[in-house]
Structures are given as structure tokens and as C-alpha cells.
Amino acid sequence: MSNSNNPAVTLSDDERQRCEVWTRVMGYHRPVTSFNPGKRSEHTERRHFVEHAMETAPLCSSASAA
Secondary structure, three states, X not given: OOOOOOOOOOOOHXXXXXXXXXXXXXXXXXXXXXXXXXXHHHHHHOOOOXXXXXXXXXXXXXXXXX
């Protein structure tokens, strides 16, 4: 599929819609915009957890135990 017929879309800042970011804090979700400056700073410094796929190798082999 080619996008050569479609020109690139460019928007000015006043045409953009602000994205609201929510995060889980102490068991419930809150928008980051409601945080105080210290909590907002802490949120920007967070490292996000990335879960890697688990290998499917067996933990032990019952055939070799016999």
C-alpha cells in the first residue's frame, strides 16, 4: 500500500488535541494533570516495567529421572 497520493498532514499547535495521561496511584487511577509539581516530577522520572516473553523450555524432564 502506498501513501504517495496522500500529502503529509501537518497541524498547528492550536489544531491539536491535548492527550490526557492517567496513571495508577495507590490502587486507583488519576490523571497526571491533577498531580502537584513534586508528584508530576516523580512521574516523569519513573522507569516503566517491560515484561519479556517467557521461554517455553520445560523446567524438568521426567523421562531422565527414571
